[in-house]
Amino acid sequence: MYKIQTLNKIDERGLKLFPADAYEVGGEVTNPEGIVLRSYKMHDMELPSSLKAIARAGAGVNNIPIDKCTDKGIVVFNTPGANANAVKELVIAGLLLSSRNIAGGIEWAKTLKGEGDNVAALVEKGKSNFAGNEIKGKTLAIIGLGAIGVMVANAAEALDMNVIGFDPYISVEHAWELNQNIARAESIEALLAQADYVTLQIPLMDKTKNFIDAEKIAMMKDGVRILNFARGGLVSNADLKPALESGKVGWYVTDFPDADVINMKNVIAIPHLGASTEESETNCAVMAVREVRDYLENGNIRNSVNFPDVIMNRNGGARILIANKNVPNMVSQISTLLAGYSVNIADMMNRNRNGIAYNIIDIDRNELNPEVGDKLREIEGIFMVRILPGQK
Numbered sequence: 515m516y517k518i519q520t521l522n523k524i525d526e527r528g529l530k531l532f533p534a535d536a537y538e539v540g541g542e543v544t545n546p547e548g549i550v551l552r553s554y555k556m557h558d559m560e561l562p563s564s565l566k567a568i569a570r571a572g573a574g575v576n577n578i579p580i581d582k583c584t585d586k587g588i589v590v591f592n593t594p595g596a597n598a599n600a601v602k603e604l605v606i607a608g609l610l611l612s613s614r615n616i617a618g619g620i621e622w623a624k625t626l627k628g629e630g631d632n633v634a635a636l637v638e639k640g641k642s643n644f645a646g647n648e649i650k651g652k653t654l655a656i657i658g659l660g661a662i663g664v665m666v667a668n669a670a671e672a673l674d675m676n677v678i679g680f681d682p683y684i685s686v687e688h689a690w691e692l693n694q695n696i697a698r699a700e701s702i703e704a705l706l707a708q709a710d711y712v713t714l715q716i717p718l719m720d721k722t723k724n725f726i727d728a729e730k731i732a733m734m735k736d737g738v739r740i741l742n743f744a745r746g747g748l749v750s751n752a753d754l755k756p757a758l759e760s761g762k763v764g765w766y767v768t769d770f771p772d773a774d775v776i777n778m779k780n781v782i783a784i785p786h787l788g789a790s791t792e793e794s795e796t797n798c799a800v801m802a803v804r805e806v807r808d809y810l811e812n813g814n815i816r817n818s819v820n821f822p823d824v825i826m827n828r829n830g831g832a833r834i835l836i837a838n839k840n841v842p843n844m845v846s847q848i849s850t851l852l853a854g855y856s857v858n859i860a861d862m863m864n865r866n867r868n869g870i871a872y873n874i875i876d877i878d879r880n881e882l883n884p885e886v887g888d889k890l891r892e893i894e895g896i897f898m899v900r901i902l903p904g905q906k
């Protein structure tokens with residue numbers, strides 16, 4: 515029986531893909547082999563020695579101690595693109611919210627309760643306080659052209675905005691998906707100088723913390739509207755506050771309100787609803803569960819953020835899974851050791867990423883002397899070994 519701990523509410527349509535006769539799943543599960551979570555912050559959590567895989571049902575993995583997991587041989591997955599459409603739709607809403615003072619207007623309309631037959635007349639008299647501008651013809655700068663950024667770019671272009679993108683690391687796949695009218699900014703300065711709206715679609719990492727600071731705000735047009743549906747830590751609160759007070763930044767729409775931001779002028783705060791749609795919660799949960807199952811049951815790695823992706827069809831025999839530092843002579847030490855136990859390698863794959871190598875080795879028999887696993891673990895540089903029984 516595999517044990518899976520859930521650290522957030524995970525969509526049932528995903529969880530039911532764990533077969534009940536082979537998996538125990540729930541928030542109270544202890545000593546799990548797998549964890550499935552959303553935004554739960556794992557940094558202060560003790561990682562059980564049983565843990566082999568963590569799947570983030572979503573995109574951002576800044577709530578997971580990735581380096582610590584890698585050192586312990588724990589594979590961390592996310593679900594790229596599974597919630598991108600949900601976020602795209604809320605970013606488009608954010609563009610409109612920051613343009614038409616919809617939120618202010620709604621709040622004011624609520625104050626008219628009790629005005630009886632005067633409501634209609636008061637609405638017509640007061641509405642000029644909430645007039646805004648159209649997004650058509652305005653320039654939107656998108657920082658980060660990944661799964662969400664590309665969708666936002668194409669949707670904004672379809673709404674007749676001028677769209678400029680900035681992503682020095684854009685993948686070939688995402689570049690192909692971009693509408694040909696999306697302009698490419700050669701530098702962040704050039705991007706920010708032209709923008710009426712700036713939207714962040716990048717991950718929060720050490721090097722992107724406070725990405726929007728006083729220096730970048732100074733590069734922007736007066737009255738610029740900043741949309742943050744990525745992570746709160748990407749924007750420096752200390753630098754944003756005076757910019758909102760002076761009107762340098764016209765509006766800040768954020769999906770990540772905190773104690774400081776909530777008290778700032780011209781902030782539209784949304785309670786982290788970017789991915790909160792039925793569709794996206796199902797997509798993320800289904801993808802996360804499939805990733806964990808394929809790893810626990812077959813050792814295949816798809817959509818990991820800390821290990822190389824390695825997928826190999828099984829030949830039916832036992833399977834050996836090995837993670838090691840990517841240094842010379844590892845594969846030959848492994849194959850020599852196996853040969854010493856008269857184990858014949860039927861199929862093998864080895865991939866590496868950022869100094870980590872992962873090997874899948876299929877052998878042509880069902881069982882393997884457990885001593886082989888112990889001996890493999892003794893080889894310097896190997897930090898994870900799992901042996902899966904054959905299916906013959």
Ligand SMILES: NC(=O)C1=CN([C@@H]2O[C@H](COP(=O)(O)OP(=O)(O)OC[C@H]3O[C@@H](n4cnc5c(N)ncnc54)[C@H](O)[C@@H]3O)[C@@H](O)[C@H]2O)C=CC1
Nearest residue numbers: 573574658659660661662681683715716717743744788789
């Ligand atoms: N509000 C919400 O509920 C959600 C928020 N997010 C946030 O949005 C972020 C992006 O999500 P996806 O588009 O799915 O991820 P993604 O990984 O597909 O795209 C991120 C893009 O940012 C680019 N990038 C990284 N550093 C950059 C930099 N310094 N300058 C410019 N571009 C840079 C990458 O090259 C990549 O193309 C996530 O990391 C997460 O923090 C994601 C989903 C839901």
Ligand SMILES: O=C(O)CCC(=O)C(=O)O
Nearest residue numbers: 552553572573574789790
């Ligand atoms: O699970 C959620 O609601 C948050 C989604 C998110 O922020 C992400 O996928 O990065």
